[in-house]
Amino acid sequence: MTFLARMWDSDIAWSFRHSPVAIVAAVVALIIVLGAVFAPWIAPYDPFNSASLNLMDGFTPPGEPNQFTGNTYLMGTDNQGRDIFSTILYGARISLFVGFSAVVFALVLGIGLGLLAGWRGGWVDSLIMRIADVQLSFPSILIALLIFGVARGFIPPSMREEVAIWVLIVSIGLSDWVQYARVVRGAAMVEKSKEYVQAARVIGVHPARIVLRHILPNVMGPVLVIATIGLALAIIAEATLSFLGVGVPPTQPSLGTLIRIGQQYLFSGEWWILLFPSIALLLLALSVNLLGDWLRDALNPRLR
Amino acid sequence: MLAYIIRRILQSVLVMLVVALVSFALFRFVGDPINSMVGQETSIADRALLREQLGLNDPFLTQFATFIGRAAQGDFGISYRLQQPVMELILSRLPATLELALVSGFLAFVFGVGFGVYTALRRNGWVSNTIMTVSLIGVSLPTFLIGVLLIWVFAVELQWLPSFGRGETVDMGGWTTGFLTPTGRASLILPAITLGLYQMTLIMRLVRAEMLEVLRTDYIKFARARGLSNRAVNFGHALKNTMVPVITITGLQLGSIIAFAIITETVFQWPGVGALFINSVRFVDVPVMAAYLMMIALVFVIINLIVDLLYYAVDPRLRVDRAATRH
Numbered sequence: 048m049t050f051l052a053r054m055w056d057s058d059i060a061w062s063f064r065h066s067p068v069a070i071v072a073a074v075v076a077l078i079i080v081l082g083a084v085f086a087p088w089i090a091p092y093d094p095f096n097s098a099s100l101n102l103m104d105g106f107t108p109p110g111e112p113n114q115f116t117g118n119t120y121l122m123g124t125d126n127q128g129r130d131i132f133s134t135i136l137y138g139a140r141i142s143l144f145v146g147f148s149a150v151v152f153a154l155v156l157g158i159g160l161g162l163l164a165g166w167r168g169g170w171v172d173s174l175i176m177r178i179a180d181v182q183l184s185f186p187s188i189l190i191a192l193l194i195f196g197v198a199r200g201f202i203p204p205s206m207r208e209e210v211a212i213w214v215l216i217v218s219i220g221l222s223d224w225v226q227y228a229r230v231v232r233g234a235a236m237v238e239k240s241k242e243y244v245q246a247a248r249v250i251g252v253h254p255a256r257i258v259l260r261h262i263l264p265n266v267m268g269p270v271l272v273i274a275t276i277g278l279a280l281a282i283i284a285e286a287t288l289s290f291l292g293v294g295v296p297p298t299q300p301s302l303g304t305l306i307r308i309g310q311q312y313l314f315s316g317e318w319w320i321l322l323f324p325s326i327a328l329l330l331l332a333l334s335v336n337l338l339g340d341w342l343r344d345a346l347n348p349r350l351r
Numbered sequence: 352m353l354a355y356i357i358r359r360i361l362q363s364v365l366v367m368l369v370v371a372l373v374s375f376a377l378f379r380f381v382g383d384p385i386n387s388m389v390g391q392e393t394s395i396a397d398r399a400l401l402r403e404q405l406g407l408n409d410p411f412l413t414q415f416a417t418f419i420g421r422a423a424q425g426d427f428g429i430s431y432r433l434q435q436p437v438m439e440l441i442l443s444r445l446p447a448t449l450e451l452a453l454v455s456g457f458l459a460f461v462f463g464v465g466f467g468v469y470t471a472l473r474r475n476g477w478v479s480n481t482i483m484t485v486s487l488i489g490v491s492l493p494t495f496l497i498g499v500l501l502i503w504v505f506a507v508e509l510q511w512l513p514s515f516g517r518g519e520t521v522d523m524g525g526w527t528t529g530f531l532t533p534t535g536r537a538s539l540i541l542p543a544i545t546l547g548l549y550q551m552t553l554i555m556r557l558v559r560a561e562m563l564e565v566l567r568t569d570y571i572k573f574a575r576a577r578g579l580s581n582r583a584v585n586f587g588h589a590l591k592n593t594m595v596p597v598i599t600i601t602g603l604q605l606g607s608i609i610a611f612a613i614i615t616e617t618v619f620q621w622p623g624v625g626a627l628f629i630n631s632v633r634f635v636d637v638p639v640m641a642a643y644l645m646m647i648a649l650v651f652v653i654i655n656l657i658v659d660l661l662y663y664a665v666d667p668r669l670r671v672d673r674a675a676t677r678h
Binding site: 177181184185186188189192193195196197199200201204279283286287290291292293303306310313314318321325328329332333336 | 362366373377380488491492493494495496499500502503507514606607610611613614617618628629631632633635637640644647651655
């Protein structure tokens with residue numbers, strides 16, 4: 048049987064084919080991700096090339112010709128005459144980049160510390176889990192905000208704009224590692240006492256190799272579920288911080304930044320500047336969330 | 352028992368010390384404190400004198416101890432940006448945040464319990480299904496987006512409610528309140544809904560799950576068999592027994608409400624402590640950041656300490672569990 052055929056016949060694929068919600072969510076998420084990845088080729092305009100912008104095009108309503116230039120834009124334009132559809136594609140690109148990177152950072156940190164705590168036990172375990180407990184008692188968005196604020200304080204003002212996006216990724220990642228560490232630690236402690244690990248120890252396999260090649264693959268299932276829901280949370284956290292004006296720099300607007308800009312024009316009647324980025328963010332967060340829910344049910348039928 | 356309490360309090364003190372260390376490091380190592388305080392024309396000799404007077408040449412631990420001593424008395428210096436004592440700034444904005452948090456906590460609790468009970472009793476009615484679906488979308492929507500959408504509908508399109516600020520406030524000996532004026536009360540509605548919505552869905556789901564659990568137990572069947580009215584069974588027996596976890600969770604959520612107030616206050620330009628903090632992050636106003644960091648940590652540490660100690664006092668099973676998990 049070929050690899051693809053085996054994939055098609057697997058339990059996960061069966062459960063996916065029989066869940067309309069998961070299929071719709073996956074399609075929506077895929078469209079947004081593809082749109083974001085291929086933004087430079089799909090977007091009809093380059094919103095960051097100031098040479099191509101025409102201020103006369105500003106505030107064009109969606110689907111209607113501009114009263115001065117006669118240009119028509121699918122989702123209208125913002126105050127500077129940028130095509131909203133194009134800014135959403137580029138914005139989703141930044142939102143997804145920050146979200147993915149933050150989750151990967153949190154995964155590496157959480158899995159690493161979790162394996163260490165579960166395998167070593169003793170005071171290492173106590174120390175890591177105490178820190179985790181303390182951090183878990185604060186909401187993660189607050190932690191991310193505080194880390195971001197503190198880190199910004201330590202970075203010289205001239206570099207703040209350039210590194211803002213990386214500081215943001217690290218802040219969101221640091222605010223989210225605890226749940227991975229807890230799950231991995233618990234699973235690692237269970238796996239540690241099983242026969243296959245003892246057997247590997249007896250034949251003299253290096254502990255690092257046992258942890259990474261034998262235990263890690265066996266604890267990845269639940270971790271993947273949390274990571275999917277974590278991605279939705281990271282995207283929302285990034286959007287929130289950017290909306291508050293402390294996230295990505297204004298030169299690289301994410302979906303949250305676009306919504307913040309849109310809010311400023313709500314009272315003057317230019318609703319489309321706010322509406323379309325909001326819908327994009329909602330669809331992205333909702334579809335990833337639903338995929339995470341489905342994955343949790345599919346991997347663990349007992350939780351249904 | 353005593354050993355547990357002492358260990359728990361020591362842990363809280365340790366957390367506060369770590370937070371204090373971060374705050375202090377911010378103060379001491381972000382930029383030059385002297386440069387942030389004096390103007391361009393101050394001479395080098397004057398700067399050196401000031402440095403000596405402020406104790407910036409003292410050993411690290413002495414400086415840290417001084418910092419903690421001052422912080423304990425509420426002295427966090429002067430805001431770089433607003434040129435006012437930080438504590439004064441925070442105290443003047445605290446009533447706004449506390450009133451907002453109080454009202455949204457109240458709304459979240461009342462509607463959360465109400466909807467939770469309703470959806471548990473009429474599990475398959477279309478009203479229940481609607482409530483559950485809307486709550487799912489509500490959880491996926493970021494708080495700030497809810498606020499912005501509420502402004503759009505109720506302030507811009509319908510023009511029923513104000514979209515920013517606190518309206519008119521009445522000063523009652525240092526505590527400004529918005530409860531006493533019509534504009535103050537109207538201004539409170541949208542921010543309170545925004546802030547309370549997430550907590551409401553959380554409480555609702557919890558009450559629903561607990562109610563469904565309790566309704567299946569034997570003593571409920573027995574109460575029905577005794578011929579008690581539905582009302583007495585549902586509210587007198589079932590709801591009463593779901594309330595213990597609900598109240599603890601609500602208590603723990605108090606901290607989250609204060610944290611999410613940062614977002615709501617920014618959306619509605621609410622003149623509270625959260626908005627002050629966001630601006631301090633934006634402009635790297637270190638004294639305000641440090642003070643907020645300490646304040647919010649203290650609030651959380653105290654809430655968690657109280658909840659843990661209450662649990663310990665209320666639930667004897669926990670004592671056994673803890674003894675078992677210790678090696």
